[in-house]
Structure formats: C-alpha cells, structure tokens
Amino acid sequence: MPQHEPSALLHTVEIVHWIALGIMGVVYSIRVWWLLRFRATRDRQAPGNPERTNARKGALYSLANVAMPWAMESTRSKPFFYATFVLFHLGVVAGISLAFLSSLAPAVVASQAYAALSGALLAVAFVVAVGRIVRRLTTPYLRLISSPDDYFSVIMLTFWFALAVLAQLYLAGVIQGEGFLVAFLIATSFFLIYVPFSKISHYLYYPFTRYWLGRTLGHRGSMPTVRA
Amino acid sequence: MSSDSRSYKAQVLAELLSRKLTRPLVASLVSCVHCGMCHTACHYALADPEDPRMTPSYKGDQLRKIFKRNHDWTGRVVPWWVGAKAPITDEDLEALKEIAFGTCTNCRRCTFNCPMGVDTASINRTMRGLLTAVGVMPEGVRVVSKDQWEIGNQMGVLKEDYLETLEWLSEELVAEVGDPAAAIPIDKQGARVVYAINPREVKYDPRTITNAALIFYAAGEDWTMASDWWDQTNFGLFSGDDQLGGTAGRRLFERVAELGAEKLVISECGHGFRSTRCEAQNWAGVDVPFVMESAVVTMINYIKEGRIKVDRSKNAIPVTYHDSCNLARSCGITEEPRELLRLVVSDFREMTPNRQENFCCTGGGGAMSMSEYTPRRLKSAVIKAKQIADTGAKIVATSCHNCVDGLSDLIKYYKLGCQVKQLVDLTAEGLVLEECAVRRTPRRVVPMPEPLPEVGPAPARALPLAGRTVLVVDDEEDARTFIATVLEDAGARIVYACDGDEAISVAKRERPDLITLDLSMPGKDGVEAFTELRHDPEIASTPVCIVTGHPEFRKVIYDRPVPPPEGYMDKPVEGEALVKNVRRILETAHAAA
Ligand code: SF4
Ligand code: SF4
Numbered sequence: 001m002p003q004h005e006p007s008a009l010l011h012t013v014e015i016v017h018w019i020a021l022g023i024m025g026v027v028y029s030i031r032v033w034w035l036l037r038f039r040a041t042r043d044r045q046a047p048g049n050p051e052r053t054n055a056r057k058g059a060l061y062s063l064a065n066v067a068m069p070w071a072m073e074s075t076r077s078k079p080f081f082y083a084t085f086v087l088f089h090l091g092v093v094a095g096i097s098l099a100f101l102s103s104l105a106p107a108v109v110a111s112q113a114y115a116a117l118s119g120a121l122l123a124v125a126f127v128v129a130v131g132r133i134v135r136r137l138t139t140p141y142l143r144l145i146s147s148p149d150d151y152f153s154v155i156m157l158t159f160w161f162a163l164a165v166l167a168q169l170y171l172a173g174v175i176q177g178e179g180f181l182v183a184f185l186i187a188t189s190f191f192l193i194y195v196p197f198s199k200i201s202h203y204l205y206y207p208f209t210r211y212w213l214g215r216t217l218g219h220r221g222s223m224p225t226v227r228a
Numbered sequence: 229m230s231s232d233s234r235s236y237k238a239q240v241l242a243e244l245l246s247r248k249l250t251r252p253l254v255a256s257l258v259s260c261v262h263c264g265m266c267h268t269a270c271h272y273a274l275a276d277p278e279d280p281r282m283t284p285s286y287k288g289d290q291l292r293k294i295f296k297r298n299h300d301w302t303g304r305v306v307p308w309w310v311g312a313k314a315p316i317t318d319e320d321l322e323a324l325k326e327i328a329f330g331t332c333t334n335c336r337r338c339t340f341n342c343p344m345g346v347d348t349a350s351i352n353r354t355m356r357g358l359l360t361a362v363g364v365m366p367e368g369v370r371v372v373s374k375d376q377w378e379i380g381n382q383m384g385v386l387k388e389d390y391l392e393t394l395e396w397l398s399e400e401l402v403a404e405v406g407d408p409a410a411a412i413p414i415d416k417q418g419a420r421v422v423y424a425i426n427p428r429e430v431k432y433d434p435r436t437i438t439n440a441a442l443i444f445y446a447a448g449e450d451w452t453m454a455s456d457w458w459d460q461t462n463f464g465l466f467s468g469d470d471q472l473g474g475t476a477g478r479r480l481f482e483r484v485a486e487l488g489a490e491k492l493v494i495s496e497c498g499h500g501f502r503s504t505r506c507e508a509q510n511w512a513g514v515d516v517p518f519v520m521e522s523a524v525v526t527m528i529n530y531i532k533e534g535r536i537k538v539d540r541s542k543n544a545i546p547v548t549y550h551d552s553c554n555l556a557r558s559c560g561i562t563e564e565p566r567e568l569l570r571l572v573v574s575d576f577r578e579m580t581p582n583r584q585e586n587f588c589c590t591g592g593g594g595a596m597s598m599s600e601y602t603p604r605r606l607k608s609a610v611i612k613a614k615q616i617a618d619t620g621a622k623i624v625a626t627s628c629h630n631c632v633d634g635l636s637d638l639i640k641y642y643k644l645g646c647q648v649k650q651l652v653d654l655t656a657e658g659l660v661l662e663e664c665a666v667r668r669t670p671r672r673v674v675p676m677p678e679p680l681p682e683v684g685p686a687p688a689r690a691l692p693l694a695g696r697t698v699l700v701v702d703d704e705e706d707a708r709t710f711i712a713t714v715l716e717d718a719g720a721r722i723v724y725a726c727d728g729d730e731a732i733s734v735a736k737r738e739r740p741d742l743i744t745l746d747l748s749m750p751g752k753d754g755v756e757a758f759t760e761l762r763h764d765p766e767i768a769s770t771p772v773c774i775v776t777g778h779p780e781f782r783k784v785i786y787d788r789p790v791p792p793p794e795g796y797m798d799k800p801v802e803g804e805a806l807v808k809n810v811r812r813i814l815e816t817a818h819a820a821a
Contacts, residue, residue, distance in 0.1 A: 035251065035254060035255065035258075036251065038249050038250055038251045038253075038254045039249065039250045039251065040250070040251055041250045041251065041252055041510070042510070043510060044509040044510050044513075044514070044515055045505060045506055045507075045509045045510070045520075046519070046520075048505070048506060048559055048560045048561075049560040049561075052560070053560070062345060065343070065345070066343060072340065072341050072343070073268075073269065073340075073341055073581065073585055074265045074266065074268065074269060074341035074342075074343070075265070075343065077268070078265075081265075085343070139264065140280040141264060141267055141273070141280035141282075141283040141286065142262065142264045143280070144280040144281065144283070144286055145262045145264070145280075145283065145285050145286050145289055146262055147262075147308075147309065147310050147311030148308065148309050148310075148311075149302075149309050149310045149311070150262050197301060197302045198302070198310070199260075199261055199262070199310070201258075202258075202259050202260075202261045202344060205255055205258050205259045206259065206344060206345075208251070208255045209252075209255040209256060209259040209344055209345040209346065210344070210345035212251060212252035212255055212345075213252065213256075213339070213345040213347055214345070216252065217557075217558075217560075220506050220558060220559055220560055221559060221560025221561070222556065222557055222558060222559060222560035222562075222584060223560075225340065225583070225584040225585075226562050226563065226583050226584065227583065227584075227585070228578060228580075228582055228583065
C-alpha cells in the first residue's frame with residue numbers, strides 16, 4: 001500500500017479545505033435562518049381525508065419520495081434517468097467522503113476495497129455528469145431554462161468527479177502525483193464555498209420543500225397519492 | 229438595479245411580492261434544479277413539444293427570476309449568473325400575463341412529478357395574483373373578478389334572476405313528483421344542511437339544481453339554499469387574489485352560520501370545493517362552526533344509509549370518470565366519486581392515467597373565461613381527448629362544472645361523440661323514488677312554500693345631492709352605470725370618464741364637485757390619474773372618493789406624496805353607503821372651504 005505522506009502544500013490545502021467546510025457550515029446556517037424568517041403557513045380547515053392520511057403521513061411520504069421511483073410518473077416512466085440520478089448523487093457522496101477521509105483516515109481510502117468502490121462510483125458519476133452536460137446542451141426546453149449557474153455547476157461537478165477519480169487512484173497507489181490530490185482538495189474547497197450561492201444548495205432546501213408540500217397535501221388528503 | 233427605472237406597476241408588483249412570500253413558496257422558488265423532469269407532466273408541453281416555453285419550470289421561472297432579483301443573495305449581486313430578472317416595463321408585465329394565464333391551468337400535475345417537491349402551480353398562482361393586483365390580467369379575469377366582488381357571484385347572476393330560477397325549478401319539481409314537500413327551501417332558518425352551488429348551474433345547467441333538490445327531497449333531508457352569498461365558487465383561486473378569495477369565502481361562511489346549519493354541502497365543482505373547503509378559511513383567516521362536505525359524499529351516505537335507492541341498470545351506457553385536478557390533486561377526493569359511480573352506473577370504465585395522475589380537462593384555472601387563449605387550450609386538449617377515446621365510454625362523468633365545460637368543448641372539437649354528465653345527474657336518473665326515505669315514511673302534510681321575497685324598486689328618497697356634479701371614473705360599464713344611477717337618483721348631475729387621461733380632461737372641463745375614481749383601469753390607471761390630479765392646481769382641490777375592487781391599493785394610494793383622497797370605498801359598494809359617503813365628503817369639503 002503506497003504511503004500518503006503529506007507535503008507542506010498538501011498540508012496547507014487540507015487546512016484550507018477544512019476552513020472552507022466551516023465557511024459552508026456558517027453560510028448554510030444563515031440560509032436556513034433566512035428561509036425560516038419567511039411567514040409560516042397554517043391550515044385552519046378540518047383535515048381533508050383523516051381516515052386515509054394526515055399532515056404527518058403526507059410529510060413522511062413526501063420526504064421519502066426520493067427513494068420511491070414508483071411513486072411518481074416522471075421517475076416510474078424513466079427508470080434509466082432515475083438510475084443515473086441515483087448514481088450521480090452516490091458519486092457526490094463518494095467524492096465528499098474521499099475529500100474528508102483522505103486527511104482523516106488515509107489508510108481507509110487507500111484500502112483496495114474502498115478504492116474500488118469509491119473509484120467506480122466516481123467514474124460512473126463522471127460519465128453521468130458528462131451525459132448531463134450533453135443533455136442540457138441539446139434539449140431545447142432545458143437550454144431555455146438553464147442559467148450560467150446551471151451550466152457551471154454541472155461542468156464544475158464533472159471536473160471535480162474527474163479529479164476525484166485521479167485522487168482516488170493516487171491514494172490507492174495506482175498512479176503517482178500528489179498534485180491530483182492537491183487539485184482535488186482545492187476544487188473541493190472551491191465547491192464548498194461556491195455551493196451555498198448556487199443551485200447546488202438545493203439539497204439544503206430539499207427537506208424543507210418536500211416537508212411543507214407533503215404536510216399541506218397530507219392535510220388536504222391528497223398525499224400519499226392513490227394509484228389504481 | 230435602480231427601482232426608479234421600473235414602471236410604476238412593476239415597482240408595485242415587486243413590493244407586493246415581498247408580502248406574499250411564505251416559507252413553502254420560498255422553498256419552491258429556491259429548490260428548482262432545472263432538471264426538466266416535470267416537462268412530460270404538463271399537457272401543454274406534451275401537446276406542443278416544439279415550444280420549449282410550455283415546460284412547467286419555465287413558467288415557474290417567471291416568478292423565480294423576480295424573486296431572485298429582489299430577495300436572493302446571488303441574484304441581487306450577479307443577476308445574470310443565476311437568471312435573476314425583474315420586470316421593468318409594462319410590456320414586460322404583459323409578457324408575464326401571457327405565460328401565467330395563457331400557458332398554465334394551475335392543474336398541479338407537474339407538482340406531483342417534481343422530485344424536489346416544487347409546487348409550480350402555486351408559484352404560477354402567486355404570479356397571477358401579483359399581476360391581478362396591478363391590474364394586468366386578461367379581460368375575462370377582470371370581468372369575472374369584478375362580478376364576484378360586486379355582485380357576489382362569478383357570473384353576475386342578479387338576486388332576482390337567481391330567486392326566479394329557483395322558484396321556477398321548484399314549481400317544476402313539485403309538479404313532477406306531485407308533492408309540495410319537494411319545493412326548494414330558501415333561507416330556512418335552522419335547516420340541517422345548506423346547499424351552495426355554482427352560478428353556472430343557475431345560468432346554464434339548472435338541471436343539476438333540480439337533480440340535487442330531488443335527491444335531498446328523496447332522502448328526506450332538512451335542507452335549504454340561501455338567498456344571498458350562495459356561490460360556492462371562488463375566482464380568487466384562479467386570479468391568485470387572496471383578498472377576493474377570502475371575501476367570497478367569508479360571505480358564504482357567514483351566511484351558513486346565520487342560517488344555523490350543521491353542514492354546508494358543496495355542489496359538484498372542483499375549484500369551488502377546493503376554495504371553499506380547503507383554502508378560503510386560510511385566505512379569510514376564519515374558523516367555521518359547521519362541517520363542509522362534497523355533494524358526492526352526501527349522495528354516497530344517503531345510499532349507504534338507505535335514505536335513497538338507486539337502480540344501476542337505469543344507467544347502462546358505458547361511463548368513464550374524469551378526475552378534476554382540484555378535487556384529486558388538491559383535496560384528495562379520488563375514491564368517493566368512484567364509489568358513487570359503482571353504486572349508480574352499471575358499466576364503469578377507468579380512464580388512464582387517473583386519480584392524482586389524471587390530465588387536466590384544459591378548462592381549469594379559469595381558462596374558460598380567457599377566450600384569447602382558446603386555440604392553445606384546444607391544442608393541449610389532444611392529451612385529454614386521447615384519454616377519453618381510449619376508454620370507449622359514451623358518457624364522461626365528472627364532479628366539476630369547469631370540467632363539464634372544458635370537456636364538452638374538447639369533445640366537440642375532437643369529435644369524440646360522447647356527452648358529459650355530473651354524478652348528481654347520474655344519481656338522480658337512477659333514483660327509485662318509491663323506495664326512498666321520503667316515500668317510506670308517512671306523508672307529511674306540507675303547505676306550499678311561502679312566496680319568495682319580492683325584489684321591488686327602491687323606495688323614493690329625498691335628493692341629498694341635488695345641484696352637485698359628480699365625475700364617475702370607471703372602465704367597467706356596469707360599475708359606471710351603477711354608481712351613476714345611484715348618484716343620479718340622489719339628485720346629482722353625472723359626467724363620466726373611462727380611464728385616467730379622460731378623467732383629467734373631463735375634470736378640467738366640467739369642474740365637478742366630486743370625483744369617484746376606480747383604480748384598476750387600462751391605460752393611465754386610477755393611481756396615476758389621482759397623483760396627476762393632485763398635482764394640477766386647477767383641479768387639485770376637487771374631492772376624490774376612491775371606489776375600487778382592489779383593497780390592496782389603499783396603501784399605494786395613501787403612500788403617494790400628495791394629499792390623500794377624501795374617501796375610500798371597497799367594491800362592491802352599497803348604493804346607500806355610496807350616497808352617504810359622497811354627501812359626507814361634500815359637506816366636509818364645503819365646511820373646510
Ligand atoms: S420544477 Fe422540479 S421537476 Fe421541474 S425542473 Fe424544477 S426541479 Fe426539475
Ligand atoms: S400546473 Fe399543470 S398546466 Fe401548469 S405547468 Fe404544471 S402541469 Fe402544466
């Protein structure tokens with residue numbers, strides 16, 4: 001197993017990376033505070049269908065929706081798209097884990113089993129991300145709704161996946177060049193600071209959006225949905 | 229962006245947005261990742277794949293851009309990076325109107341297909357509400373909203389016509405069943421049930437009222453209809469105007485409470501049920517002391533309790549069911565209509581997809597009142613037409629008056645050769661009256677109903693405004709005529725204007741003693757005209773009484789850096805109150821002079 005001996009540069013980058021994480025935490029906390037400053041809503045009317053559902057059930061169903069591809073026509077009818085969605089996000093988890101574990105537990109990320117799993121997820125996510133760029137560029141309605149941030153975010157993630165694959169290979173001793181890990185950590189730091197200001201912050205809002213929608217529709221009686 | 233560069237309306241719109249922001253709305257605005265998953269959920273997008281503007285997120289983006297420009301960190305600093313953009317000119321607002329009213333029926337199908345839980349339909353409704361608040365809306369929306377504000381129902385049905393129709397229906401029903409007890413009770417104090425209807429029933433489909441009355445009669449129900457505030461529909465849902473929504477709801481709730489009923493039964497109408505049962509309490513901020521129920525549930529209960537008996541073989545033609553978007557996606561009413569249909573028809577066929585996944589009839593969201601968008605609506609209806617044709621049914625049953633209109637239109641356009649019926653019709657047609665509660669219990673001797681209250685001419689009055697000249701400014705002919713007639717009856721000489729420019733020139737020419745001024749008008753609106761009037765030394769001191777259907781403009785008017793108006797009245801105005809106010813203003817102005 002090759003050794004991951006941190007150079008002064010790598011050491012500095014690791015520190016920067018942790019500072020970036022701190023900044024992201026602070027900015028995210030402000031984001032949540034900002035969201036909660038808006039007026040809360042209240043349902044005065046009696047529950048719509050209390051024998052079948054309620055606000056709690058609606059909220060739980062809504063939150064679990066991401067793991068239920070059969071629940072929505074849009075995911076049910078496009079299993080391939082749903083699979084790529086899952087792989088893309090597993091790749092993000094793998095990349096973030098790699099960034100932190102590379103300094104916290106270098107031996108773990110260098111292990112063959114970890115490297116194989118992480119490397120595979122990152123490589124697949126990279127391919128999916130490339131596919132997403134192509135899809136965004138070639139689908140007219142996606143082009144119409146896309147802002148520079150939409151393009152930049154997916155290009156940045158693609159680039160980040162590529163660096164993550166190389167960093168993982170380096171950490172597993174398959175290739176040489178600490179520069180890959182340094183570049184990957186710099187990209188991660190940028191990513192951590194940029195994300196709260198971009199569309200990628202959707203994952204912070206996701207639980208709130210889904211909870212409020214599910215609570216509202218659950219109270220009215222239309223969530224969970226009923227299928228024939 | 230300097231707010232000075234924005235048109236007055238664009239500026240007000242941005243200000244109003246801040247007040248409309250709630251947590252769920254903001255969450256929906258910030259969560260869209262532009263993934264495009266909602267694209268195939270929308271009937272507009274499916275029917276017109278060549279037009280990328282039909283994709284739901286594009287429609288949601290219209291408000292999202294304004295929100296980002298005004299409220300989002302990145303959008304305020306580098307707007308172009310995240311697509312933030314606020315409308316600047318009145319032309320921008322017109323373009324927004326085309327999208328918000330002309331390309332979306334607020335059906336919520338995309339909401340149920342968004343992985344992020346973005347409620348695009350609610351975003352679009354908010355956009356409509358903002359545009360309506362600054363007077364930018366299709367003419368049909370303006371007219372229907374005014375009718376609901378001023379006359380108290382969406383179709384402008386006058387009280388005399390409503391009562392006459394009920395009287396006529398009542399007489400027919402009594403003659404048909406040969407029992408005076410079948411008469412339609414009006415304003416029966418303490419009745420257990422108040423039945424509220426859609427004005428469309430009075431105007432175009434009175435058969436549904438007779439059928440409901442027959443069912444109530446057959447079930448031996450203690451019920452009534454109200455002579456006032458009987459409209460269960462609510463255009464506030466479509467126009468996004470929560471104030472109209474709250475006012476219309478409050479009027480109905482107060483009437484039901486005054487009558488002391490235990491239950492409000494809402495006739496079959498998707499948006500009416502949603503607004504009354506699920507939204508109006510929140511818009512109006514009130515609680516209600518009675519239960520609200522869909523007529524579908526009432527009918528099921530009557531059958532289950534043995535109060536009415538229905539013979540399914542009387543309805544043998546194949547029937548399919550169209551789920552109203554408002555009932556299925558916003559109120560969870562999916563199983564009840566099916567349960568009822570299985571009890572009253574013998575050949576029921578499901579439409580695919582159905583329940584919360586059903587496609588819109590294309591007449592929702594007030595689309596039937598916006599004729600300028602009819603070609604696009606009918607084009608998008610190809611999706612629904614295919615769904616219907618695939619069932620092979622000859623009757624499309626639905627529990628919504630809007631859907632009846634939308635479906636009838638598309639059935640004709642696509643030559644599907646079927647008819648649309650409501651569940652109340654199918655239930656009434658299958659009734660076996662001899663086996664219903666009313667015929668099983670000993671006959672009561674019921675006297676013929678009291679004659680309905682006469683609505684006669686107003687009593688003669690003194691002429692409190694004799695010798696005064698009043699300039700009546702309103703773009704709506706009905707409103708102008710009403711105000712003018714009331715003031716003329718009170719002795720005033722009336723001069724008219726239809727918009728802000730005309731108002732200024734007539735005021736200069738005629739030097740009226742007072743101006744009644746509408747605020748929402750095409751061209752130069754009332755707010756601009758008022759400001760200009762106050763700046764013109766020739767007419768600056770003319771007393772002004774604002775008469776508006778937009779109470780939200782109160783702040784806008786009083787915020788102007790000019791002396792405030794002498795009076796302010798919300799539409800609908802009562803004749804007596806109008807005369808009183810005008811007289812008070814004139815007397816105060818005279819005393820001050
Ligand atoms: S509204 Fe939802 S489904 Fe549509 S693009 Fe946005 S996130 Fe995707
Ligand atoms: S609410 Fe309905 S009509 Fe409007 S964008 Fe969504 S799917 Fe289309």
